[in-house]
Amino acid sequence: MSLEEQELSNELLDNRSPLIKRFSHLHQLNNNEIDALNKIHEQTTVLDANEIILHKGDFHKECMIIIRGWAYRSSMLSNGKRQVINYYLPGDIISPFALLQPKTDYSVASLTILETCVFKPDYLLQMFSAEPRLALIYGQMLGREDSLSAEQIVRLGVRSAYERTAHILLDLYYRLKLIGLTDGEETYFFPITQELLADTLGMSFVHMNRTLHKLRDNNLISIDSKQMTLLNIDELIKIAEYQPSYSQIGLNTDINEIIESTNLH
Amino acid sequence: MSLEEQELSNELLDNRSPLIKRFSHLHQLNNNEIDALNKIHEQTTVLDANEIILHKGDFHKECMIIIRGWAYRSSMLSNGKRQVINYYLPGDIISPFALLQPKTDYSVASLTILETCVFKPDYLLQMFSAEPRLALIYGQMLGREDSLSAEQIVRLGVRSAYERTAHILLDLYYRLKLIGLTDGEETYFFPITQELLADTLGMSFVHMNRTLHKLRDNNLISIDSKQMTLLNIDELIKIAEYQPSYSQIGLNTDINEIIESTNLH
DNA sequence: TTGCAAACTTAACATATGTTAAGTCTACAT
């Protein structure tokens, strides 16, 4: 296979299943496991940008894995203020607890055109029972989500507007890098409007604008037609006190070792 | 058994295992399941107040269930600012992802004298494999944690200091009520200092003081020697736009139905 | 190609909250 062909086939694989890609980066998946995961990916759905996917209070019917595009979960108060809780990127699962929660607590909306794989949450149970290692990997994913939420709490609680902004731009950068959606120049597709970003970081959109300009004036970022470039990652990390590690799911934890150490095989 | 004896025995049961109590409120546990849970509760440890239990970056060695007392998870920046991420109350599990994460992301400290049951995270796997329903209940618990984190994000992002304070006081009230740690008068033991509460709600302790006084002046709360009383819950709910439901774990989800609906039995 | 709505920008002004500082009160240890 030529290098070009190989790249093409990798790209196809990536496009088809960022979830599998992410998992297999961390763990050697066997064929049964890959088959089980592929079964989820059988049917895919494409949604428009800016559509509400899950309404707060709806009954959970299904889970989704994002294949392509961005989504976000948010909450709205009666005074019109909106808070974005988190973003979903390719490979992320929307409603990972759907199986066990009767109703959605928060709304989820698409931010861009969104390609997803929809599956019945029941299937997770079957899959876990057939392939127990996948349950552990799923658990790792949930643990990573927990760390991302914790970091959003810290961002909102103790960082200034300037620091918060630097921090989330790094956060998204590293999450996208992990799934191959950045280029070598520290540039990535950034579909978040300033208003939405303001609602993510708990500030007004006017101040969001001021803050982004300050980052630009300090040559830390540049934004050009929805392309975000981090011009000085080291300095951004310093400003935000960013710790790149937390967003990576348990790189040092060997699932096989865990399985071996119990009588679960 | 006299009413008094019954109350005593309930109390003993509650004291011994708020986790089992919480689970069995929601699901009829069978004897095998109760035995499996009791096994976790074999050894208990008592810790002093204000001790660091988990240092950030430590390797995870064990999980803990809180039997009695309060703990909290927090993060500290180099400028000395501290953010409390969440509180752990009786029945809560500290480090629920310990099995799958090599290192702790955040520090955990005891707030009061703390009685805990310590167990190896491996035991969870054995337990889940022997009693699959417990895995689902555990998953429900994780889902509830996720909702609590989301709510902390919304609190910090879009609510005013006054609203945030009302909101967290309600939150703690309902969490404690669920495990029988409130009295009929909407009063509960409240060991959080104003400084720690400020670090929880992302404000200065001076402003925390002002805000608590405003709530007192408006006859919404009263605080007397670490006893918090909510004098007007309806009004507090209105101010905070509090939704009491999210902190209850999946009340309407029948685990048995889920089990039945798959081939997992 | 034009028109329109959404996104972005900037300035002037308002305010919720932070900071500093100087207390008082409380509870526990000696």
Added chain:
DNA sequence: ATGTAGACTTAACATATGTTAAGTTTGCAA
């Protein structure tokens, strides 16, 4: 019982961020 450190309180002042408002720019739809 007394001293002391931590917790709480209050006031004066500072500032980061919010609000209002009036633009300009951008990108898409007709």
